[in-house]
Amino acid sequence: MSEFWLISAPGDQENLQALERMNTVTSKSNLSYNTKFSIPDFKVGTLDSLVGLSDELGKLDTFAESLIKRMAQSVVEVMEDAKGKVPENLLANGVDLTSFVTHFEWDMAKYPAKQPLVSVVDTLAKQLAQIETDLKSRTAAYNTLKTNLENLEKKSMGNLFTRTLSDIVSKEDFVLDSEYLITLLVIVPKPSYTQWQKTYESLSDMVVPRSTKLIAEDNEGGLFTVTLFRKVIEDFKTKAKENKFTVREFYYDEKEIKREREEMSRLLSDKKQQYGPLLRWLKVNFSEAFIAWIHLKALRVFVESVLRCVGQMPPRRPAGGRGRLDCRLPLRPPSVGLLPRAPCSGPPGSPEPPLSAAAPLSWALHPLHARPGAGVTLSATGHS
Numbered sequence: 001m002s003e004f005w006l007i008s009a010p011g012d013q014e015n016l017q018a019l020e021r022m023n024t025v026t027s028k029s030n031l032s033y034n035t036k037f038s039i040p041d042f043k044v045g046t047l048d049s050l051v052g053l054s055d056e057l058g059k060l061d062t063f064a065e066s067l068i069k070r071m072a073q074s075v076v077e078v079m080e081d082a083k084g085k086v087p088e089n090l091l092a093n094g095v096d097l098t099s100f101v102t103h104f105e106w107d108m109a110k111y112p113a114k115q116p117l118v119s120v121v122d123t124l125a126k127q128l129a130q131i132e133t134d135l136k137s138r139t140a141a142y143n144t145l146k147t148n149l150e151n152l153e154k155k156s157m158g159n160l161f162t163r164t165l166s167d168i169v170s171k172e173d174f175v176l177d178s179e180y181l182i183t184l185l186v187i188v189p190k191p192s193y194t195q196w197q198k199t200y201e202s203l204s205d206m207v208v209p210r211s212t213k214l215i216a217e218d219n220e221g222g223l224f225t226v227t228l229f230r231k232v233i234e235d236f237k238t239k240a241k242e243n244k245f246t247v248r249e250f251y252y253d254e255k256e257i258k259r260e261r262e263e264m265s266r267l268l269s270d271k272k273q274q275y276g277p278l279l280r281w282l283k284v285n286f287s288e289a290f291i292a293w294i295h296l297k298a299l300r301v302f303v304e305s306v307l308r309c310v311g312q313m314p315p316r317r318p319a320g321g322r323g324r325l326d327c328r329l330p331l332r333p334p335s336v337g338l339l340p341r342a343p344c345s346g347p348p349g350s351p352e353p354p355l356s357a358a359a360p361l362s363w364a365l366h367p368l369h370a371r372p373g374a375g376v377t378l379s380a381t382g383h384s
Contacts, residue, residue: 002098006037006297008305035102039298040113042120050307053117057300060125064293067132071286074139078279089283092290104294111295121299124292131285142271142278149267152260159218160187165250166257168216168223174252175227181208182230187246189221196245200226203243204236223248 009018019036026032044050076086092100106113111120155164165185174183188196201207211227228236237247 006301183227185248203239204232
């Protein structure tokens with residue numbers, strides 16, 4: 001399992017000193033491996049808009065994580081016979097999830113940084129909502145098909161007392177279309193085979209001699225046929241029960257048996273036809289959803305950092321309104337999660353610039369508790 005933390009730190013011209021300082025702090029106790037996580041300059045807008053975005057991004061973050069988990073689970077369920085190959089189908093932009101996160105680059109084509117933050121968030125929200133809608137419709141159709149197939153397959157499983165007999169018996173096993181005669185199916189325990197052969201003709205009047213035949217067996221017993229007159233059916237059932245022989249209720253209907261077999265073949269064919277397209281859709285859209293999620297993480301840590309920076313007082317420029325903003329966040333160990341609010345200060349008496357002029361912060365990415373070869377646990381990626 002790899003756990004990732006996004007940490008905002010005081011920035012410098014190239015954002016290199018901040019990363020070096022993070023490496024110095026975390027390397028002492030081997031806390032983490034740190035890489036730079038680049039975020040572009042955004043149009044920040046007003047403080048009110050940032051506060052609103054902070055709430056919306058929190059909800060979107062939770063929604064995106066839930067969606068990704070559902071998609072990953074759908075891949076596992078679809079690949080039921082090849083679960084060992086699931087990780088190679090859960091990629092982001094063609095690479096494993098760890099590599100994508102640690103080499104993250106903002107997609108300017110999909111999410112232009114020059115647009116207002118509200119527009120970028122709206123684009124991500126609509127994309128994730130559409131993926132969820134498609135996921136529900138596609139998996140619902142596949143799961144219905146899979147459930148119907150499993151129900152039919154279950155009928156062919158179990159012992160002779162519960163399973164369907166339509167795939168065991170044949171037309172030749174029965175006397176059909178007779179006004180007087182009928183063929184019954186009787187389950188006989190294995191230790192009682194000899195007793196059955198000796199007594200079945202005398203269990204009732206009008207049992208056809210030498211009419212019994214073993215047509216199927218399981219671990220517990222065997223399925224025998226017996227032919228008798230219709231008028232003694234109930235008497236035969238009673239005497240059979242007294243001897244611990246069980247008459248299975250079964251009526252041979254050739255059309256119904258044919259329909260069941262055709263239904264099974266159709267469901268198997270439909271499942272095979274839907275498997276490929278559904279798996280391809282899941283692979284492509286899992287990648288899209290994961291990429292969108294990491295972009296949401298980047299936006300969230302940016303917005304939260306700016307809000308925390310101005311939490312106690314606005315950022316200030318040096319006198320004259322020129323020069324670099326002094327908007328600093330204290331460096332803390334990654335175990336604190338989101339960094340606490342910190343004052344932002346400039347020289348006394350300097351004017352307050354608009355929020356849109358805020359200087360870029362530096363960002364560092366921290367995978368914690370990595371276990372080689374164990375893969376990425378999506379739920380553990382949720383720290384920002």
